Amino acid sequence: MTSPPVRRAFLTVPRERFLPEITKREGLERVYQDEAIVTSHDERGIPTSSSSQPSMMASMLEQLDLRPGQRVLEVGAGTGYNAALLAKIVGARGRVISVELDPATARRARRGLASVKSPAKLVRGDGREGWPRAGPYDRIIVTASTPTVPRAWHEQLSEGGLLELPLVHRRGQAQAIVTFRKLSQALRSEAVLYGGFMPLRDAPGAPVASPPPSLGAIERIDDRSRSLAQLSGEALRRLSAARRQRLLSLALSEARVHELGLRAPRPALSLYLTIEAPEDRLVGGWPRIGVISENGDxxxxxxxxxxTFTRIESYGDRDAERLLLGLTEGWKQRGRPAGHDLRVEVSFPRGAAGSDVRLSWGS
Ligand SMILES: C[S@@+](CC[C@H](N)C(=O)[O-])C[C@H]1O[C@@H](n2cnc3c(N)ncnc32)[C@H](O)[C@@H]1O
Structure with missing residues (x-):
């Protein structure tokens, strides 16, 4: 943490007050680990609310460049912990409104905020509509992911203000946490962080989008289990059951190894691949990532x-290997871009309901 106000906020706002049931069950130590803690699930066991990972929250708060006296809107209150941190940073002259979709989650966030006497105001609603009556805001922070940028956030942001949100690309296969500055008709990215957030939902109880298909093999001996192979991605959906099975057996076979002759930072090359690889070929995800061949063989x-990534491990036909080598070569030729080289521009075409999101690599 490099910003003193963010550091002070973390030192003064007790996370355990926002996670009382976890503190009671698992102790204070659990609450002070640098981990996201899930606080509710849907009926399929998919998480619907959590207290985000503290180091990620700290990076996002630093990126938001908050100043005392600012008006801030948070979308996705969850436990209320982040709203309390925001309120601490903007101080008594500032104002924080946090919108939560789910009524039970909103109630728990209100209890948490009251227990630390936070002035942050919790409101219930669909955060994609913002909260116009208290706007415009100097800062808007969204703590659930979205593939589009609702017009309301742009409208309720002051000119020159900052909007930070986890932007989903390619049906959830890639996420980048982008901080945009409002420039009259558009939003232009100023900074990008790596990270993943659960999606914004349409209504309380609405199903959370299912994760992409996955296949894997686990070895369990005595009490120990170990993943032998794990592949996931929308690309698997187009393969027949027999082809998916064959792919898994390929992944369990001995790999051909191609040394790249470089040490590529994992986050930078992973982000590049998730954005540049054809969607119907991309597989993996953190910490492994790669491609399958056209026919899945x-x-x-x-x-x-x-x-770092230092080599390509390939199996079966050479089509996938050629594609991955080409993509890695493209990354090198573009000057090995990382997250901070990603440019995202959002515009709101007249007459259209949605936003137009454009991604490119700067230098
Ligand atoms: C990762 S949690 C937020 C973490 C939170 N900021 C904290 O400090 O604990 C995401 C939250 O967004 C909420 N959410 C999902 N869709 C929403 C929507 N359309 N409007 C407002 N909140 C939403 C979820 O119910 C969930 O509580």
């Missing part, structure tokens, strides 16, 4: 150390 995955 081949697989190529990036591999290496904890922080």
């Amino acid at each position: 081949g697989l190529a995955l990036l591999a290496g150390g904890a922080k």
